[in-house]
Amino acid sequence: MKRKVYLMILLLLAAMLALAACKPAPAAEEAAPAEEQAPAEEMPAAAEEVTLTIGFTASQTGKYETSSGRQVRGFNLWMQQINDAGGITLSDGTVVKFAAVSYDDESNKDRVQELYTRLATEDNADLLISPYSSGLTAAAAVIAEQYGKVMLTTGAASDATYKQGYTQVFQIYTPASRYLAGAVDLLKATDSAVSKVAFVYENSKFSTSVVEAAKAYAEEQGYDVVLFEGYDPETTDFGSFINKIIDSGAEAVLGGGHFQDGSTFARQLYEKEVAIKFLALLVAPPEPDFADLGDAAVGVIGPSQWEPLAAFTPDFGPTGDEFVQSYTAAYDEEPSYHSAGGYAAGLVLEKAIRDADSTDPEKIKAALDAMDLTLFFGKIKFDTTAEAHGLQIGHSMVYIQWQKDADGNLAKQVVWPADGATAEVLYPLH
Amino acid sequence: MKRLQSSLGLLLPILLVLLIAAWPLVTSQASDRESAFTILKAITLAASLNILLGYTGYVSFGHIVFFGLGGYVGFYLVAVQNWPLVPAMLVGGLASGLLAFLLGKAILQLRGAYFALATIGVNEAVRAFINNFQPFGGPIGLTMNFKVYQQYGGAMQALQMAFYLMVLLTLIVVIVSHRVRVSKFGLGLLAIREDEDAAEVMGVVAPAAKTWAFVLSAIFPGILGALFFFKNGSVEPHDAFPLAASIEAIVMIMLGGYGTVIGPVVGGLGFQWARGFLLTNRFFKNIQLTVTGMLLLVIVLFIPAGAIGWLRHRFPKTRRVLQ
Numbered sequence: 001m002k003r004k005v006y007l008m009i010l011l012l013l014a015a016m017l018a019l020a021a022c023k024p025a026p027a028a029e030e031a032a033p034a035e036e037q038a039p040a041e042e043m044p045a046a047a048e049e050v051t052l053t054i055g056f057t058a059s060q061t062g063k064y065e066t067s068s069g070r071q072v073r074g075f076n077l078w079m080q081q082i083n084d085a086g087g088i089t090l091s092d093g094t095v096v097k098f099a100a101v102s103y104d105d106e107s108n109k110d111r112v113q114e115l116y117t118r119l120a121t122e123d124n125a126d127l128l129i130s131p132y133s134s135g136l137t138a139a140a141a142v143i144a145e146q147y148g149k150v151m152l153t154t155g156a157a158s159d160a161t162y163k164q165g166y167t168q169v170f171q172i173y174t175p176a177s178r179y180l181a182g183a184v185d186l187l188k189a190t191d192s193a194v195s196k197v198a199f200v201y202e203n204s205k206f207s208t209s210v211v212e213a214a215k216a217y218a219e220e221q222g223y224d225v226v227l228f229e230g231y232d233p234e235t236t237d238f239g240s241f242i243n244k245i246i247d248s249g250a251e252a253v254l255g256g257g258h259f260q261d262g263s264t265f266a267r268q269l270y271e272k273e274v275a276i277k278f279l280a281l282l283v284a285p286p287e288p289d290f291a292d293l294g295d296a297a298v299g300v301i302g303p304s305q306w307e308p309l310a311a312f313t314p315d316f317g318p319t320g321d322e323f324v325q326s327y328t329a330a331y332d333e334e335p336s337y338h339s340a341g342g343y344a345a346g347l348v349l350e351k352a353i354r355d356a357d358s359t360d361p362e363k364i365k366a367a368l369d370a371m372d373l374t375l376f377f378g379k380i381k382f383d384t385t386a387e388a389h390g391l392q393i394g395h396s397m398v399y400i401q402w403q404k405d406a407d408g409n410l411a412k413q414v415v416w417p418a419d420g421a422t423a424e425v426l427y428p429l430h
Numbered sequence: 431m432k433r434l435q436s437s438l439g440l441l442l443p444i445l446l447v448l449l450i451a452a453w454p455l456v457t458s459q460a461s462d463r464e465s466a467f468t469i470l471k472a473i474t475l476a477a478s479l480n481i482l483l484g485y486t487g488y489v490s491f492g493h494i495v496f497f498g499l500g501g502y503v504g505f506y507l508v509a510v511q512n513w514p515l516v517p518a519m520l521v522g523g524l525a526s527g528l529l530a531f532l533l534g535k536a537i538l539q540l541r542g543a544y545f546a547l548a549t550i551g552v553n554e555a556v557r558a559f560i561n562n563f564q565p566f567g568g569p570i571g572l573t574m575n576f577k578v579y580q581q582y583g584g585a586m587q588a589l590q591m592a593f594y595l596m597v598l599l600t601l602i603v604v605i606v607s608h609r610v611r612v613s614k615f616g617l618g619l620l621a622i623r624e625d626e627d628a629a630e631v632m633g634v635v636a637p638a639a640k641t642w643a644f645v646l647s648a649i650f651p652g653i654l655g656a657l658f659f660f661k662n663g664s665v666e667p668h669d670a671f672p673l674a675a676s677i678e679a680i681v682m683i684m685l686g687g688y689g690t691v692i693g694p695v696v697g698g699l700g701f702q703w704a705r706g707f708l709l710t711n712r713f714f715k716n717i718q719l720t721v722t723g724m725l726l727l728v729i730v731l732f733i734p735a736g737a738i739g740w741l742r743h744r745f746p747k748t749r750r751v752l753q
Contacts, residue, residue, distance in 0.1 A: 115710070
């Protein structure tokens with residue numbers, strides 16, 4: 001009997017190993033072996049080939065798995081394309097290609113520093129990309145700074161990391177402090193008569209950082225913040241918050257948090273026919289599933305780091321349409337803003353190397369400091385002051401709004417900023 | 431001879447900890463130092479929990495609450511109040527000890543599953559409190575300026591110092607665990623584990639003994655939390671109170687052998703080394719959780735008493751040495 005159990009376990013282990021052997025290698029490694037694909041001896045004598053190793057951790061497991069996976073796929077697509085195109089040729093004839101090394105951080109801070117130390121020392125990564133999320137990035141930034149490795153952060157919106165005196169860390173995303181600033185600008189541009197604003201938000205790290213900054217910005221713009229109230233992430237009944245909104249006489253509501261709470265909040269505001277003119281919520285509205293709310297979704301505005309609709313004219317890299325096409329062809333899925341962020345990180349790196357005309361980290365860093373360009377992802381410019389070095393100051397969010405098309409179908413439209421807009425804002429809300 | 435055998439009960443786990451500490455010094459690899467830090471952190475968590483779980487028999491799913499609270503207090507003192515690290519760590523430990531003392535008076539009256547459930551509730555309650563406590567940054571948490579590391583000679587030296595402090599803390603936990611195990615107090619705890627009512631009849635003051643065991647087991651994760659978040663440069667509620675870390679600590683104790691001094695050391699080392707290997711191995715890194723799960727299943731099925739328990743059972747002569 002006991003032998004049978006042993007045998008079964010052995011068989012299970014063997015099956016597992018066989019499965020592992022059949023499983024395709026991670027995308028980072030698929031695109032990685034640039035050296036093997038184009039051996040140096042096949043190149044013309046004058047063209048020396050250099051392979052830069054880019055290190056990062058990805059959340060292959062845990063709660064960031066989906067967003068992180070998309071980010072990595074976006075980055076790998078850029079790497080695949082640049083390597084397939086023959087790399088970057090510098091003025092001295094050096095051809096720069098790229099290889100990636102990545103590990104699973106399990107969406108957990110525990111091993112982030114251990115893995116980034118490994119990337120910086122044992123794997124000799126030349127450049128680093130951040131993990132997904134601000135928390136994990138904060139831990140990785142200590143290591144990047146310690147080893148003097150340039151680290152581009154994507155999927156890490158919190159401002160705090162860039163205000164800790166780091167010099168090697170550069171942010172691709174619009175920081176959390178400006179997530180809703182554009183919504184305030186949009187409101188002001190649409191209806192200057194509105195004066196009373198309410199903030200109702202999820203009591204979590206991300207949402208709180210966003211609304212605290214947005215509140216300060218709204219007050220700076222002359223708005224009267226009549227309600228500023230956080231709710232528990234598990235909240236499903238927003239009745240008491242809605243009553244407070246009504247009592248406060250707020251004309252515009254900003255806040256939300258994540259998908260579940262944000263969409264429930266929007267639905268209940270609609271069902272109770274609250275007479276507000278403007279509703280902007282975090283995270284939930286840009287998600288395609290938000291359309292399931294039907295009429296409750298109409299007019300709701302949401303900030304997004306990037307949307308396929310956004311019509312920016314890039315002065316480097318592909319257009320939005322080209323990116324969407326190549327991403328969809330490569331992965332058979334629509335790119336999200338996480339995917340676009342990963343791809344944009346690669347483009348920024350590529351542009352910095354081209355501008356520096358070198359693979360020297362100091363020169364790449366100087367090129368990043370001087371960078372001021374527009375990608376399909378939007379504008380990219382980094383703060384170079386000692387107080388907030390590396391903070392993203394060029395990129396701004398795009399704001400989408402759910403509107404009904406001529407056939408009565410719900411569709412997302414970009415309504416802000418004006419230069420990327422695809423439709424006029426639908427105002428007032430109901 | 432008997433004295434030597436008794437000393438080996440302490441010397442063996444200490445030797446094991448020193449070997450782990452020496453590993454990065456021999457290889458001179460910073461990444462090995464980081465791996466050793468992760469292993470020693472796990473051993474400290476498991477060995478401190480073992481004082482309550484292994485000796486007293488009370489299963490706590492909320493052990494990480496002490497890590498989080500001590501981490502927050504210590505980090506606040508270093509990053510906001512500009513305290514030196516070591517006093518901040520000690521205050522972090524004391525804060526956790528105080529919480530355990532107050533909690534112990536209330537929830538240690540519960541037994542079995544009721545106690546286990548209460549500890550989960552405590553973790554959630556403290557997390558909710560911290561989430562709304564503005565001096566600790568509320569839901570945003572706290573971040574430390576990189577220049578704080580300059581006070582310790584730069585980030586490189588600060589991380590090196592954090593590693594040495596980690597080694598020292600692990601050694602202290604192992605020594606305290608051994609002292610408790612061989613003391614009259616420890617004997618009382620073991621009696622409570624076997625039969626609490628009978629222990630009371632025999633003169634063990636169970637409520638006091640359990641409370642002090644709880645306090646003792648809470649101080650070390652508190653100190654550890656302050657050290658860990660100092661090294662990470664930031665702390666937030668989500669990272670400070672992960673319920674899964676409490677469960678991992680229990681798993682490590684069970685793997686090594688609960689109720690022994692060396693068990694959590696072996697369990698922590700084995701578990702974290704295997705996880706680190708699987709995570710970074712080219713072949714296993716995409717199926718590391720599956721392999722970990724399978725290994726746990728195999729161990730629980732065939733050596734439920736843990737590695738040390740199995741050795742003690744299989745080779746009775748080792749019982750005097752493997753304590």
